[in-house]
Amino acid sequence: MLFQGLVGLSEAMYLWLVAAGLSLIFGVLRVLNFAHGSLYMLGAYFAWVAFRITGSFWAALLIGPLLVAAVGWGMEYGFLRRVYRVEVAFQLLLTFAFVLIFDDLVKLAFGPVYQSPPTPAALSGAVRIGRSILPTYHLFILAVGAAVGLGLWIFLEKTGFGLIIRATAADREMARALGVRSSRLFTWVFVLGAWLAGLGGALSMPVRAISPGMGEFIIIEAFVVVVLGGLGSLRGAFVGALLIGLLHAYGLVFMPVFELALAYIAMAAVLIVRPWGLFGAREA
């Protein structure tokens, strides 16, 4: 039964990567990016194209997310920054427009057929744990998720840029008063968030079917994770993702009837007890 939890945690890592970017962007820009799932989708497609050209999974893993980061730059620089002063809901609508646009662009460019390159040979093995078998790829995902978590923590706690991000997330006016050039900061944070989503997508490429619209299935779950953990809190996003992963894995075994609703039940329960999420700031 412990094994089931381990599998759940490995599934949670993709969600964590998407949620981390979403939470980071919200923390600094105060924008809930509906198109974050689409950036995950683009990560998978770009990595797939890179794989087809280079023939190397590792090169694809490097190139795919960078291309998504570039798209993120375009989104923020070209569009989002025009609507920071508008009602929050219009920002949401703007990012939703991108969901529709990206879905069809991907279909135009790559066709509606599922794509799924083979799992790299080095990672297609499995290890035996007791009576169960865990794929090497799942171990790899767990390691990547943990490494990204650690990397983000070091980045935010130990670097100057990280300090600026934290300061801005905590108090935007104060940060501006202290001379933080918020427009550049916003762009870079959005680019980082996009890169994280792209990384999640690139990692999913060899083990999940790639198709237009695949982002829609992950975005709402990522919202749930981010809100459950507390908007703008990376720690919250991490804990939230693990919680949803475990709930899903064990829920399947013990309460299969509720599979459809478990994540939402969890979020509702947390919000009723703590209206600002597990690690969120009260007034967000």
Next chain:
Amino acid sequence: MKLVASALLTVAVLLVPAVSGPFLQYLVLNMLLLALLALSFNLLFGMTGLLSFGQGAFYAGGAYAAALSLRAGFSLIPSILLGSVFAAALAALIGAFCVRHTRIYFSMLTLAFGMLVYAVVWKWTDVTGGDDGLIGIPRGAFFEKPERYYLLSAVLVLVSIAVLHRLSASPLGLSLRAIRENAERAEFSGVAVRRTIFIAFVTAGFFAGLSGALLAPLEQTISPSAAHWTKSAEPVMATLIGGPFLFAGPLVGAVVYLGLKEIIVRFTEYWLLVFGLVLLGMVLSFRGGLLGAAADLWGRRTRA
């Protein structure tokens, strides 16, 4: 001016069956139902800024309750009423949990409850027909004729719009707007903030339920997608397209949203792309929605 506009709207809506083919009539009725759903959504959003992402739950609640009642042999009008009342009761239940929350947390909690309703509808096959939904919903011999059903629905929607308009100018509406400006000050000046929001929430649930209760007999079928978040997103989109700060904004938005989609799908398979681009253009150029922008243009931005 407003009186003229509403009179024109009423006449136009009631004349549709006389002058149009069956599909246009059907499309206009769909627009009216979405307009009602969006207006109900905007009762909260437009005045208090609370964005409910779970309006689909009440819409579906009304639709399923009405459908079950019709299938049990009750006649049309009581069934529609029952649907709306059921939706209001559902809204009371869910609203009790949601009114404490603000902004995004409010949106997400309503989303969660909406999806919970969706899951219940999906899994409770014995009652709801599961994912296949309920099919073959009768609407009685008299209303079998599409024109009659259209007129009944149109009248009910128009009356509801009038009631919602009155509400926005009532003490309830004033309290809601006070909350939007500053919740704490409103509390000090004697507005029971949570109770006011709760009342608005339940009222919104009632009208969302009415919209759903009118849909089920129109389509003669109802499925869980009515409760899904993608359905809840439609009134949000219609409202934002039309403009949330004017009473008629959601009405205009509903017509534009459905009309635009109908036109686009006739020309291209890539309707998501075209629609997305139009949406993008609208957000960037008309910041307060279409009607908001028009009102700005004419320089008489009187808040409805």
Next chain:
Amino acid sequence: MAPRRGISRRNFLQSSLALAGASALGAPDALGAPDLKLKKPIKVGCQCILSGPLGGYGEFMRKGATLAMEEINAAGGIGGSPIELNFRDEELKPDVGVKNARYFVQDWGADFLIGIDSSGVALAVGEIMPTLNRVLIVTHGATEKYNEDLVYKKHIRQCFRVCVPVYQDGIASALVAKDLPVKRWATISPDYEYGHTSWKMFRAYLKQNKPDVEFVGESFAKFGTVDFSSHISKVMALNPEGIFSTEWGGEAVTMIKQAKLFKVFEQTKAFMIGMGSAMDVLQGLGPDYPDGVWASGRYYFGYPDTPENKRFNDSFKKRWDTYPSYPSETSYTALNALKKAVEKARTLDTDKVIEALEGLELSRPAGPCVIRKEDHQAVYAVPWGQITHDKKYPMPTLTNLKIFKTEEYYRKPPFAPVEG
């Protein structure tokens, strides 16, 4: 052109039958069609899923219908009138499906409706057909409720279907499974009507044929599942010897890839997947599709080995540069069935065309077929087979084909409830 290995005698017999019964369905008629002085053009509205993760299905359907239209029109149309096709996205939403159908008939002026991918949409649209009073030929939605409830029990005569229903996934599969050395079965299937019904049928019919089987576990995955890992580990913890699945489209691709990572194919003796021979799954998995997986569909391009099927495959490949998937064949057949029925009825009148369609015999690419009068369901045989990698093809194919007599697995009126 079909993989010939393991083709049974029954198959051979059916092929000969197809040859004998071939009425050159869809083939250009050298004499041209007779001019029946019908309305010009004859309008056919086709709705299918064209957006989102399952958009590929609609694409294959559109290609099949378009090919049929082009061939029929090149040969003089239906009774001298050309066909005009119009496509709309059904979005897998019943309300959208109903709106599309209304648009087609009441605004665009459709004479016939075809298509529909989702079972829920098929039921919803079927339900309003008496109001619209047009013939609807469903080409993908597979729920047995469509023919058993809507047509047989509720007498909605306008509804027809030319694709094999869930009997293929739930009953023919049991006929394959009874001869497999597997006693302990488990399932990973979609958490909606289709998944539950096919698992229920599979259990009921397998138990009848092989009383000592056990069903040790089930894991139903919601629509839009992006990761099957925890479903796989849940089911594998129960030590099944065989896995039965009705996942389809991208979800089937994901599930099989992940099952492979979990070494499911080494640990079990059999793996069956109802929609596994659909072209999107074959192409999506490519070299990753494990050998020996039992798969089926609503038509498989390599069966039967008839001139009819070969011609369809050739012209499809020539026109679209891909092999046909099953919705391509079913939509192609729908238009050809309409042509045949209209030319028989010599009118577009719905009642007359319904009469002409009832009991109509067709020789379609998928083989000989008859549209049953009682429930308006096309009856034809589709093979189950095992995945193999044949260098002659750019994607995996089937071998060891098992073809059953249709009377062995098509449920018949009065459609007694499935026990179990």
